[in-house]
Amino acid sequence: MRAFRVIFRVTLALGGGYAAAAVWSAALALWLRDSLGRAEATVLAAMLAFILFLLALLWITTTPRLARASIVALSVTLVGVGLSRWLSAGAWPTLAALGVGG
Amino acid sequence: MQEASEPLRHSLSRLHTWVGLVLGGVLFAIFWMGTLSVFDREIDRWMMPPTRLAPAPVVSLDAAARAVAAMAPGAAQWSMTLPSARTPTLQVRLPGGADGSVLHHLDPVTFAELHPAPTRGGTGFIFPFHFMLHIDWLDLGLWIVGLCGMAMLLLTVSGVVIHKRIFRDFFMFRPGKASTRSLLDLHTGMGVLALPFHVVMPLSGLIIFFSLFFPGTWQAAFDGERAAFNREVFGSYQRPKANAPAELGSLDAMAREAERLWQGGKPFLVRVTNAGDAASVVEVRRSHTQDVSMNRDAVYFDAGTGAVLQRFESKPIGALQRFIAGIHFVQFEQWLLRWLYFAAGLAGCVMIATGFWFWLESRRAEHAREGRVGVRLVEALATGSVTGIIVATLAFLIANRCLPADSHAFGLDRERLEMLAFYAVWLLTFGHAGLRQRAAWREQNAVIAPLAVVAVALNWLTTGDYPWRAWGRGVVSVAAMDGVILLLGAVAAVVARRWLARAAVARPRALGLARAVPSSGEG
Numbered sequence: 001m002r003a004f005r006v007i008f009r010v011t012l013a014l015g016g017g018y019a020a021a022a023v024w025s026a027a028l029a030l031w032l033r034d035s036l037g038r039a040e041a042t043v044l045a046a047m048l049a050f051i052l053f054l055l056a057l058l059w060i061t062t063t064p065r066l067a068r069a070s071i072v073a074l075s076v077t078l079v080g081v082g083l084s085r086w087l088s089a090g091a092w093p094t095l096a097a098l099g100v101g102g
Numbered sequence: 103m104q105e106a107s108e109p110l111r112h113s114l115s116r117l118h119t120w121v122g123l124v125l126g127g128v129l130f131a132i133f134w135m136g137t138l139s140v141f142d143r144e145i146d147r148w149m150m151p152p153t154r155l156a157p158a159p160v161v162s163l164d165a166a167a168r169a170v171a172a173m174a175p176g177a178a179q180w181s182m183t184l185p186s187a188r189t190p191t192l193q194v195r196l197p198g199g200a201d202g203s204v205l206h207h208l209d210p211v212t213f214a215e216l217h218p219a220p221t222r223g224g225t226g227f228i229f230p231f232h233f234m235l236h237i238d239w240l241d242l243g244l245w246i247v248g249l250c251g252m253a254m255l256l257l258t259v260s261g262v263v264i265h266k267r268i269f270r271d272f273f274m275f276r277p278g279k280a281s282t283r284s285l286l287d288l289h290t291g292m293g294v295l296a297l298p299f300h301v302v303m304p305l306s307g308l309i310i311f312f313s314l315f316f317p318g319t320w321q322a323a324f325d326g327e328r329a330a331f332n333r334e335v336f337g338s339y340q341r342p343k344a345n346a347p348a349e350l351g352s353l354d355a356m357a358r359e360a361e362r363l364w365q366g367g368k369p370f371l372v373r374v375t376n377a378g379d380a381a382s383v384v385e386v387r388r389s390h391t392q393d394v395s396m397n398r399d400a401v402y403f404d405a406g407t408g409a410v411l412q413r414f415e416s417k418p419i420g421a422l423q424r425f426i427a428g429i430h431f432v433q434f435e436q437w438l439l440r441w442l443y444f445a446a447g448l449a450g451c452v453m454i455a456t457g458f459w460f461w462l463e464s465r466r467a468e469h470a471r472e473g474r475v476g477v478r479l480v481e482a483l484a485t486g487s488v489t490g491i492i493v494a495t496l497a498f499l500i501a502n503r504c505l506p507a508d509s510h511a512f513g514l515d516r517e518r519l520e521m522l523a524f525y526a527v528w529l530l531t532f533g534h535a536g537l538r539q540r541a542a543w544r545e546q547n548a549v550i551a552p553l554a555v556v557a558v559a560l561n562w563l564t565t566g567d568y569p570w571r572a573w574g575r576g577v578v579s580v581a582a583m584d585g586v587i588l589l590l591g592a593v594a595a596v597v598a599r600r601w602l603a604r605a606a607v608a609r610p611r612a613l614g615l616a617r618a619v620p621s622s623g624e625g
Contacts, residue, residue: 014249026322038323039334040419046312046319047423050305054255061256062113084322 009066016073017056023080025049030087114260121260122457123480125253127487128235130454132250134491135232136303137447138224140432140440141586143188144579145224149502150207151565152218155190156576158210163353163372169213170194173206181373185210186391187435188579219507220516227498227521233307236521241314247307248315254304261293268294281604285460292453299446300453306430309423337414339402344381348406350374353384356408360386360401363413367399368392374405383411391435395421396428451488458484466540482536489546490531492590496553497527499587503560544605547598554591558584 025045032041056073063069122129138145147154161184170180174196183193191207198204207216221227230236237243262268268290293300313320313331324331332338357369370389376382382405390396398420402412416424428434432443462481469477501523509516535542561584562568573581 022316022318025316025319029319029323033323036419037334037417039331040417042320042323042331043312043335043423044419045323046316047309047426049312049316049319050252050308053252054259057252057256058259061117062110064109064113088322 005066009061009069012066012070012073013057013060016070016077017053017060020056020073020077020080021049021053023077023084024052027080027083027087030084111264111266115264118257118260118264119461121253121257122454123461125250126454126458127483128246129250129254129257130451130487131235131491132232132247133447133450133454134495135228137444137451138495139229139232140444140447141579141583142224142229144583145228146189147577147579148561148583149221149223149499150218151567152216153189153191153207154565154567154572154577154580155209157187157190158185161185161192161210161213163357166192166194166208166210166213167350167353167374169208170196173215176378178377179373179375180377181371183371184369184389186370186389191216219502219505221502221520222517226517227524228495244311244314248311251304251308254300258293258297258300258304262297265290282460282464285456285463289453289456289460292449292456296446296449296453299443300450302429303450306426310427310430312423335420337398337400337412337416339383339385339400339412339414340375341381341383341411343376343379346380347378348380348382350377350382350384350405351403351408356384356386356401356403359403359408359410360388363401363410364388364399377405380406382406390428390433394428394434395425396431396433397421397424455484455488458488478539481539481542482532485535485542485546486528486532489543489550489594490528490535492550492594493531493546493553494524494528496550496557496587498524499557500553500560503557503564541605544598544601547594547601550594551591551598554587554594557587 025048028048029038029041029045032044035041036044056076060069060073163182166182170177170182173194174180177196179197181195183189183195185192190210192210192213194206194208195203196206207218208214209216227236233247234241234243235246237246308315313335320331320335324334353372357372360369361367368389368391369386370391371385371387373385373387374382375385384403384405386401386403388397388399398414398416400414401410402414403409404411415421432440458480462477462484466477469475498520501520505516505519507516509519511519512522514522531542531546534546538545558569561580567575567577567580569581569584572578572584
C-alpha cells in the first residue's frame with residue numbers, strides 16, 4: 001500500500017504538475033497574445049510554465065495528504081483547460097481590450 | 103512556526119534523498135558532459151589535429167563561396183561558419199551523409215580542405231550527450247535531460263530548505279571528522295559555493311527547449327501553425343523556388359550591409375538556400391561572441407541582387423529568452439568567465455558525487471547488518487556514473503589518438519568506433535563496480551591517473567604537440583587540454599591513494615571489532 005502511494009504521488013507530481021503548468025501556460029499565452037503579440041506571449045508563458053511546474057512539483061511532493069494533492073491538482077488543471085478553451089474562443093477580455101499594453 | 107516547518111523540512115529531506123538517489127547518476131553524466139562542453143571547441147582542436155591552426159584573419163566570403171562551389175558544384179543548400187578565436191577553421195556544411203549534411207573544415211586563408219580523421223569530437227559527441235544523451239528516438243534523450251533539469255531544481259530548492267544552517271555550514275569543512283561529517287560538509291560547501299549556478303543552469307537549459315517541453319503553449323497561441331511560430335519567434339524565412347537559373351551575388355557586400363544594419367555587429371554564419379535559383383536566399387546571422395545573449399539576429403538577402411528581403415531581431419521577451427540561453431551556452435569570448443563556468447561545473451560534479459558518498463557511508467553498516475541490497479546497488483550505480491564516466495571519457499580520447507583514419511570494425515566507421523570505446527568502457531566500469539563494490543571507487547580512480555598520462559602522451563606521439571610546444575606555436579587550446587587532463591589524473595591519483603590509506607586503517611579496525619564481538623555460536 002505504501003509503495004502504491006509513493007508511485008501515485010510521483011505520477012501525480014510529474015503528470016499532474018506538468019498538465020497544470022502546461023494548460024495554465026497555454027491560457028496565459030492566449031490571454032496575452034493580443035497585447036504582447038503571439039510570439040512574445042508564447043515565449044513569456046512558456047518560460048513561466050517551468051516555474052509553475054517546479055512549484056507544483058514541490059507542493060505535490062511535500063503536501064501531507066495525498067487526496068488533497070490529487071483534488072487540487074485535478075481542479076487546477078481542469079480550471080486551466082476551461083480557461084484555455086474560453087480564451088481561444090475569444091470570450092475573455094484580453095489586456096488589450098482592457099486598455100493595457102499593445 | 104518551528105513546529106509547522108519541521109514536517110515540511112522532513113518531506114523535503116526525503117524528496118532530496120530519493121530524487122538524488124534515483125536521478126543522481128544521470129545528473130552526474132549531464133553535469134560532467136556539460137562541464138566539458140564549456141571547452142567543446144578546444145576538445146575539437148585536440149581531437150582534430152589538422153584543425154590546430156593559429157587564429158586567422160577574416161576570410162573573403164566571395165572567395166570562400168568560389169571554393170565551396172568547386173567542392174560541391176550544384177549543391178542546393180550550403181552554409182559556412184566563419185573562423186573565430188575558438189574555431190580557427192572555416193566550417194562548411196554541404197549536403198550528404200546519413201544525417202543529411204557533412205561538415206568540412208577549410209583553411210581560412212588558402213581554402214584548402216583540412217582532413218581530420220573522422221570524429222565527432224567535443225561539439226559532435228560531448229556537447230550533444232550533455233543535452234540529449236544521444237537518444238534520438240522520440241526526443242527521449244531531451245525529455246530525460248529535461249526531467250533531470252527539473253530534478254536539479256527540486257534538489258537545489260529542497261537542499262537549501264533542509265539545511266537549517268546552510269551558510270554557517272558552508273564555512274565548515276571538517277576533513278578530520280568522521281567521513282560522513284566531512285562528506286556532508288563537502289556536499290553542502292560545493293552546493294552553496296555555486297548555488298546560483300545550480301539554479302541558473304538547469305532553469306536556463308529547460309528554457310532553451312521551451313517549445314519542445316511545452317508545445318501546447320505555442321500551439322494555443324499560433325493555432326497549431328508551426329511555420330508561423332518558427333517565422334515569428336525564430337525569424338526563419340523561406341520562399342519558393344523560381345525554377346530559373348541565377349548567379350550568386352557578392353557575399354562580401356551582403357555581409358557589409360548586415361554589419362551596417364547591426365551597427366558594427368559581425369556576421370558569423372552565411373547560409374545559402376536554393377543555390378543557383380533566381381529565388382535563392384542568403385541568410386547572414388549575427389555573431390554572439392561579444393555578447394552574453396545568443397541573439398537570433400539575421401538578415402535575409404536575395405542571393406542574386408543582394409536586396410534585403412527580411413531582417414529579424416528578437417523583441418524584448420524573445421531577447422530575454424536568448425539572453426537566458428546565452429548564459430547557458432556560454433558562447434561569448436571571455437576566458438575568465440569560461441574557466442569559472444568550468445570550475446562551477448566541477449563543483450556540481452563534486453556535489454553530486456559527495457551526495458552519493460554521504461548516503462552510502464551513512465547507511466553502509468546498517469544495510470550490511472540487515473542484509474539489504476540498497477547500498478550494494480547504489481554503490482555500483484554511483485561508481486559507474488561518477489568515476490566510470492571519467493574513465494570512459496579518457497577511453498574516448500585515447501581511441502581518438504589510436505584509431506587509424508580509415509578504421510572500420512563491427513560495421514562501424516571511425517567516429518562510431520570512438521563512441522563504441524566510450525560506451526563499452528563505461529559499461530565495463532558498471533560491471534567492475536558491481537563486482538568490487540567499495541574497492542571500485544579506489545580502483546577506478548587508480549585507473550584514471552595512468553589513462554590521463556597515456557592520453558597526453560599519445561597526443562604528443564601522434565601529433566608532436568607536447569604541451570609547451572603547442573603553447574609556443576599558439577595552439578593554447580591543446581596545451582590547456584593536456585594540462586587539464588594531467589591535473590585530472592593527478593587528482594585521481596591522490597584520491598586513490600587516500601582511499602587506499604583509509605582502507606588500510608579500516609581493515610585492522612574491522613578485524614579487531616570482529617574478534618571483540620562474539621559470534622552467535624559462541625554466545
